[in-house]
Amino acid sequence: MTQQQEPTAANDSELTPIKPVESELLVVTGMSGAGRSTAANALEDQGWFVIENLPPQMLAALAELVSRMPAALPKLAVVVDVRGKALFADIRDSLNALSAAGISYRVLFLDASDDTLVRRFEQGRRPHPLQKDGRITDGIAAERLLLAEMKDQAEMILDTSVMNVHQLGTAVTELFSESGPVVLSLTIMSFGFKYGLPVDANYVADVRFIPNPHWIPQLRPLTGQDEAVSNFVLNDNGAEDFVERFVHMLEPVFDGYRRENKHYATIAVGCTGGKHRSVAVAIELAKRLSQLPRVTTSIRHRDLGRE
Structure with missing residues (x-):
């Protein structure tokens, strides 16, 4: 029987610690x-194991099972709704139980305006x-009341109006895609x-202090996406200083988001009608913010095209 050799110091130094899953x-x-x-569906496409309509009372037991075998289910998403109103009433206790057990979780809250929800239900009959x-x-009113606390504690809120x-599938995919270091996805x-x-x-910037191109006849029919309007807005005294200071103010906020494991944020820029000033400033902000490390940006013009 051959005697087993003890590992040498050199062998020890070459051993790579295994990072727990x-x-x-x-x-x-x-x-x-x-x-x-x-x-x-978008989460499933990203490799998440998704359980829909899970009674909240089963959440803690399921999470404990997953924590014992993380390699088998590294990414678990649980969809909880209010169809079982009596069961949903215990959601806060279930989430508190997760925290007490040392199980970390995040909450994604999907919202839409009342008018949009009514239209969707009517279209679906x-x-x-x-x-x-x-x-x-x-x-809708009863559900908003029931979900108010969940929305308040949600790390991520998506308005799908x-x-x-x-x-929506693209937004969820971008939010939860694996891209190496923690990346903050910003919607401007x-x-x-x-x-x-x-x-x-998450943050609202009011740019109504900038002169309104609406009152310039040749600029009125254009939008903030047009160069003439963009130049008029961004060349105004104070506009450049505002954009620069706003970006500088957001940098420590983004660092805090990463520490808190928050990967998605919306920066809203408003003017009176959402056609000229806010559009031009939003485009410029997205350009500046995309240059920050580990930040990706997308632009959305909510009210562009309204009369």
Whole structure:
């Protein structure tokens, strides 16, 4: 029998420590009609194991199982909705139990405007799960009340009001695709204050201090995407200083987002109608922010094209 040799110091130094496999748990919830199923399909395409309509009471037991065998289910997404209203009432206790057990998780909340949700339910010719004998709007109001706390604690909120299924799938794919180091995906959104604040904005910039091209006859029919309007807006005294300082102010915010494992944020830029100033500044901000390390940007003009 050959005597087994002891490993030498040189052999020890060559040993590479094995990094333990960590599992990811994502809780997907939000308003009925806002696109939970579309988001679930996009996550499955990204390699997530997705469980839909899981009663919240089973969440802690499932998460504990996954934490014991992370290599088998490294990425688990659980879609929770309010169809079982009595069961959903315990969602807070279930999430608290996860935290108490040391199991980390993130919450993705899908939202949409009431008008959009009503239109989607009417087009699908189906009732809202909470409307009972009332109207669709009654069900939406009840669901918003029930989901208010979940929305407040969600790390990521996606407003799908102006998204079709393909755009929502793309947004989820970009948000959860694997791209090496932690990347912060920013949506730079222009909007018009007269149409309301974006519900999913993390920061809102008001650029109504810049002179309005609407009052220049030759610029009125153009938009902030046109060079003439962009030059008029960005060459105004104070506009360049504002953009530079705003980007500088956001840098420590983005560092904090990464430390808190937040990968998605929306920066909204508003003017009166969302056609000239906000569009031009949003484009310039996206250009500047995309130059920051580990930041990707996309641009969305919410109200461009409205009368």
